[in-house]
Amino acid sequence: MFALVDANxxxxxxxxxxxxxWRGKPLVVLSNNDGCIVAANRLAREVGVEKFKPxxxxxxxxxxxxxxxxxxxxxxxxxxxARMMEVIGRFAPxxxxxxxxxxxxxxxxxxxAIADLASHAAALRRAVWKECRxxxxxxxxxxxxxxKTANHAAKKIAGYQGVCVLREPAQWQAVLGQMSARDIWGxxxxxxxxxxxxxxxxxxxxxKMPPGLARKSFNVEIERTVRELNGQACKVWDEARADKKxxxxxxxMGVRITSKTALAQALCxxxxxxxxxxxRQQSLCRHMLIFAGNSPYDEQPxxxxxQYRFAYPTDDSRLLTQVAARAVEELFVPGVRYYKVGVGLxxxxxxxxxxxxxxxxxxxxxxxxxxxxxxxxxxGSDTLFLAAQGINPKWAMRREFLSPQYTTQWRDLPVIRC
Numbered sequence: 018m019f020a021l022v023d024a025n026x027x028x029x030x031x032x033x034x035x036x037x038x039w040r041g042k043p044l045v046v047l048s049n050n051d052g053c054i055v056a057a058n059r060l061a062r063e064v065g066v067e068k069f070k071p072x073x074x075x076x077x078x079x080x081x082x083x084x085x086x087x088x089x090x091x092x093x094x095x096x097x098x099a100r101m102m103e104v105i106g107r108f109a110p111x112x113x114x115x116x117x118x119x120x121x122x123x124x125x126x127x128x129x130a131i132a133d134l135a136s137h138a139a140a141l142r143r144a145v146w147k148e149c150r151x152x153x154x155x156x157x158x159x160x161x162x163x164x165k166t167a168n169h170a171a172k173k174i175a176g177y178q179g180v181c182v183l184r185e186p187a188q189w190q191a192v193l194g195q196m197s198a199r200d201i202w203g204x205x206x207x208x209x210x211x212x213x214x215x216x217x218x219x220x221x222x223x224x225k226m227p228p229g230l231a232r233k234s235f236n237v238e239i240e241r242t243v244r245e246l247n248g249q250a251c252k253v254w255d256e257a258r259a260d261k262k263x264x265x266x267x268x269x270m271g272v273r274i275t276s277k278t279a280l281a282q283a284l285c286x287x288x289x290x291x292x293x294x295x296x297r298q299q300s301l302c303r304h305m306l307i308f309a310g311n312s313p314y315d316e317q318p319x320x321x322x323x324q325y326r327f328a329y330p331t332d333d334s335r336l337l338t339q340v341a342a343r344a345v346e347e348l349f350v351p352g353v354r355y356y357k358v359g360v361g362l363x364x365x366x367x368x369x370x371x372x373x374x375x376x377x378x379x380x381x382x383x384x385x386x387x388x389x390x391x392x393x394x395x396x397g398s399d400t401l402f403l404a405a406q407g408i409n410p411k412w413a414m415r416r417e418f419l420s421p422q423y424t425t426q427w428r429d430l431p432v433i434r435c
Contacts, residue, residue, distance in 0.1 A: 018124045018184070019121060019124070019157065019158060019159070020123075020138065020155055021119060021156050021157075021168040023118060023119045023154055023156075027094070027117065029061075030058070030151050031093055031098075032087045033150075034097060034151065035421075042083070042085060043058065043064055043084040043085065045058075045061050045079065045084055045086050046086075048089060049268065050269055050270075053072060054072055055089070056068070087419070090420050093422050093423060093424060094117065096424045098118065104145050105145065105153075106122075109127070134184075138180045141155055142154075142179055153179070154171040155179065156169065156180075156181045157183065158182075158183040158184075160248060160252070161252045162201070163183050163189055163246065163248065165201075165202040166192060166220070167189075167192070193219070193220040196219065197220065198222065201220050203239070220246070223243065223246065224243060263361060263362065264291050264294045264362040264365065265291065265359060266294070267287065268357070268358065269356060273311075274355035275353075275355070277349045280348065281345040283309075284309070284360060285407075288307075288360045289403060289406060291337065291360045292334040293393075299367065300365040300366065300368055301365065301367075301371055302327065302337070302365055303327055305337065305340055305360065308361075309355050311355055311356045311357075312356045315354070315356075319350060321350070325340045326364075330371060331379075332368060332386065334386065334389065335403065337362075341360060342405055397426050397427075
């Protein structure tokens with residue numbers, strides 16, 4: 018048996034952890050620069066708030082209905098996610114973190130030792146709530162797809178109260194009969210429309226589709242989905258994820274950039290972010306892409322690029338930042354109001370087997386970078402940074418409704434008065 022543990026409206030729930038007065042109230046979380054609504058809890062949806070709508074279109078409704086709006090607090094979400102995953106991992110010998118708010122568990126080697134899976138799942142929910150104050154739902158099934166289906170039932174279908182265990186065919190067929198085919202893991206809107214043309218609209222009808230026909234009409238992944246809906250395990254999670262072949266750090270600006278100094282600071286900032294990502298997967302960069310431009314909706318759209326190839330592969334923030342700073346001379350155009358900038362490391366190689374070169378004039382300094390990353394991990398991002406990024410940049414991402422970073426910034430530690 019497998020389990021899928023999924024947090025309920027994770028971004029919204031994370032905002033309520035340290036604000037008990039917000040619990041039981043409608044709440045939304047906005048995207049970068051407070052642009053669109055990327056998360057809305059159930060109470061917000063009930064009053065008519067729509068996800069992925071621009072916030073300026075929903076602002077009036079939110080104010081009229083008392084909906085709380087929060088800017089994306091990625092630092093808080095990441096830390097709370099790590100704490101939640103640590104608690105979830107204690108309930109099974111094998112865990113696969115699928116996303117920031119979802120985790121698969123496998124009970125293949127311990128199922129006989131668990132007297133009642135439903136009680137075990139309920140205990141997991143209580144532990145996560147007690148230790149993290151995050152509400153989760155748990156779905157269990159003999160395949161990953163059925164576990165995902167059970168989680169959908171635990172969250173969406175009345176009567177399950179956050180826990181759904183699908184062990185027998187009759188149990189999962191009853192749930193599949195209440196679900197649309199588009200709600201099944203791996204079936205998107207385009208495939209759902211094609212299925213509807215074939216007369217397949219419910220998940221149960223999809224499960225009854227001949228596997229060979231599913232492969233012939235679509236692809237092998239849909240065939241595997243059909244088999245999994247019938248209890249035949251076909252999908253597995255990767256034991257080790259492959260390293261990324263390219264690493265990018267891009268961002269739309271909260272305030273348009275009009276000066277060469279500000280553009281240089283923004284590019285150096287993203288060079289540092291990309292370098293840190295490369296070090297985390299122990300990769301070295303040979304080719305660097307740097308770009309900047311205004312909005313494509315501006316009267317005269319501008320998009321400029323600069324490429325640089327290193328003689329020796331590197332992950333050193335100092336070297337990458339130097340290149341980003343030099344690129345400004347190629348990218349800056351007076352009068353252009355820059356809206357989006359970014360840095361890409363597009364030719365990566367494994368740093369664990371890199372061959373050092375005696376004649377390299379600027380060799381990497383892994384010990385220094387380890388200290389650099391260690392301090393930022395221990396005391397919070399940008400505790401230590403290169404001055405080229407600027408001290409108090411005016412172009413930073415706009416987050417007017419940002420809540421405190423309660424768990425990652427000393428200044429934001431909650432104060433408790435007893």
